[in-house]
Amino acid sequence: MAIVAMSEAARQIQLKLLEAFPDEAAAIIPKMHKLHPPQPVLYDGPRDTPDKKLIFTFVGNEFYRKGGAEVVLAFSELAEEGLINADTVEVNITGDLNNRYNIAHGKYQDEAAFYSKIEQSLTRYNIFTHATSRPNSELIALFKRAHVGLLPSWQDTYGFSVLEMQACGCPVITTNVRALPEINPDAAGWTLACPLNAMFELTVASVGDKIALRRLMVAQLKAQVLAILADRASVLSRSQNALRRIETHHNPARFKESLDAIYALAR
Structure with missing residues (x-):
């Protein structure tokens, strides 16, 4: 089993909730992971900043x-x-x-x-x-x-x-x-x-x-x-x-690799 939080904030909230269940927390916390969702680059053209509008x-x-x-x-x-x-x-x-x-x-x-x-x-x-x-x-x-x-x-x-x-x-x-x-x-x-x-x-x-x-x-x-x-x-x-x-932290290929690694740990 693995529990995947999509942000550090979500992971911290889960940890705070587990404080009420110390016995369960000991078993759950090692199975917790953080993995931000994937997002491909949609447009990498330079952002022009005109003098006016x-x-x-x-x-x-x-x-x-x-x-x-x-x-x-x-x-x-x-x-x-x-x-x-x-x-x-x-x-x-x-x-x-x-x-x-x-x-x-x-x-x-x-x-x-x-x-x-x-x-x-x-x-x-x-x-x-x-x-x-x-x-x-x-x-x-x-x-x-x-x-x-x-x-x-x-x-x-x-x-x-x-x-x-x-x-x-x-x-x-x-x-x-x-x-x-x-x-x-x-x-x-x-x-x-x-x-x-x-x-x-x-x-x-x-x-x-x-x-x-x-x-x-x-x-x-x-x-x-x-x-x-x-x-x-x-x-x-x-x-x-x-x-x-986006390229570094949300790359779809890297996301898949990270998710596969989490699944491998959960087997």
Whole structure:
């Protein structure tokens, strides 16, 4: 028998759960392994960073859980402050605005007025292009032309869309929940630092917690966007490093070899 965790965060969570079962833990822990999922490189062309417009891309069917609202708030505030416009920034957003329930918020869900504000901002500012969904081929095409991906997620078990964006040479801005800092290190992307609990997740125990975390995410996202606009070379270096880490850590052939080795140990 073998137990395979797809990230170090997942492995650590398993170890914490086993603390309640010390007798079983002694037998299980030696059988635990960590193996990140495979991801082939999808596009290794150089990421051009033009003097004018930079393209940002967000994808999340569960729009609010994946941080879609925080993306809209950050870019809307930057536009309102006169720091960006449609000549300097394009933000492609793919996500279902009707998927309002955010599991990370628990019983402290947002109110109708908040959802209306987000939807109005999407139509008010011409930097945004929104689609409820896109076929996968169209998403991959977006990733190939985008300069920066966006996933300021409130809750994620892994973050597979990050791997797809990186595999297209598109570095990503993410939060630091669960496996995201493992697959999106500083050299390959940008991280929004948020306080985490013992399970590597955000704690929303009140409306105040939710508001404070949202403001922290939005403030950091705005700062990252402005820093990227001021230092476009950072996009090229992270694009190259993102591709390298996909080739190194998610190579399908190496994944198969590692999985075969785990199976061999379990026989």
